[in-house]
Amino acid sequence: MTRVLQISDPHFGTETADVVDALLAFARDCAPQAIVLSGDVTQRARRGQFAAAQAFLERLPAPVIAVPGNHDIPLFNLWARWRHPYRNYRRVFGDSLEPELETPELLVIGVNSTRPARHKDGQIDEEQVQRVAERLTRAHARQLRIVMLHHPVRAWLEDDRENVVHGRQAAVAAWSAAGADLVLGGHIHLPYILPIGVGDPQRTWAVQAGTAVSHRVRGDVPNSVNLITYDASTRHCVVERWDHGAEGFGCFQRTAVALMGAHES
Numbered sequence: 001m002t003r004v005l006q007i008s009d010p011h012f013g014t015e016t017a018d019v020v021d022a023l024l025a026f027a028r029d030c031a032p033q034a035i036v037l038s039g040d041v042t043q044r045a046r047r048g049q050f051a052a053a054q055a056f057l058e059r060l061p062a063p064v065i066a067v068p069g070n071h072d073i074p075l076f077n078l079w080a081r082w083r084h085p086y087r088n089y090r091r092v093f094g095d096s097l098e099p100e101l102e103t104p105e106l107l108v109i110g111v112n113s114t115r116p117a118r119h120k121d122g123q124i125d126e127e128q129v130q131r132v133a134e135r136l137t138r139a140h141a142r143q144l145r146i147v148m149l150h151h152p153v154r155a156w157l158e159d160d161r162e163n164v165v166h167g168r169q170a171a172v173a174a175w176s177a178a179g180a181d182l183v184l185g186g187h188i189h190l191p192y193i194l195p196i197g198v199g200d201p202q203r204t205w206a207v208q209a210g211t212a213v214s215h216r217v218r219g220d221v222p223n224s225v226n227l228i229t230y231d232a233s234t235r236h237c238v239v240e241r242w243d244h245g246a247e248g249f250g251c252f253q254r255t256a257v258a259l260m261g262a263h264e265s
């Protein structure tokens with residue numbers, strides 16, 4: 001079994017210390033092969049906030065692949081926003097804003113949906129659509145194929161329609177046709193799973209995560225993370241939402257997502 005832990009929107013600078021500790025304990029317990037971090041690592045892209053994030057990342061028990069969120073670009077410092085928007089982010093995560101992680105049973109492709117010229121909206125360009133689609137076509141049949149970006153490709157609530165990423169229609173159509181299984185996102189601090197893309201029934205899924213450790217929760221939705229479990233021999237995949245509560249992180253919801261090429265059993 002391959003296990004992937006999705007952590008999103010920790011917004012270091014607004015983190016709750018006991019939730020951070022609970023998440024580290026949960027990560028150790030579930031022993032994932034990879035941890036995917038879908039942006040808004042910090043609240044205001046400050047150096048100290050990235051340092052706090054780095055200290056957290058160093059305590060995680062698996063390799064981490066990350067993409068930036070709109071909060072990882074300076075908001076008030078217009079000079080920094082214009083001249084070197086990702087400087088502090090890159091101190092922690094290195095030069096690539098669109099990294100890739102591959103194992104025999106897993107392919108994670110990062111997409112940078114942030115744009116310094118936009119306030120908080122995200123965008124996917126044609127070049128990104130094509131690059132990711134081309135990479136997906138070279139995936140192995142056994143791999144769980146994940147595309148990760150910060151902004152959602154599909155809204156669940158009417159209120160969130162203004163928060164979905166620009167360029168989503170072309171991106172979802174191309175990536176789904178090229179074999180994407182899951183498109184991971186964050187940004188709106190609301191966890192949900194929806195079928196998207198081409199095919200009937202649809203075999204590509206939008207998987208949204210809540211905020212992992214920030215006190216900036218949305219309404220009564222608590223801190224949460226997603227645990228993705230994948231059996232490469234059958235292509236069976238389960239996405240679990242784990243919410244933070246008095247006893248630490250506990251499983252709130254378990255969704256079996258049907259993938260292309262899954263074996264009946």
Ligand SMILES: [Fe+2]
Nearest residue numbers: 040069070187
């Ligand atoms: Fe965001």
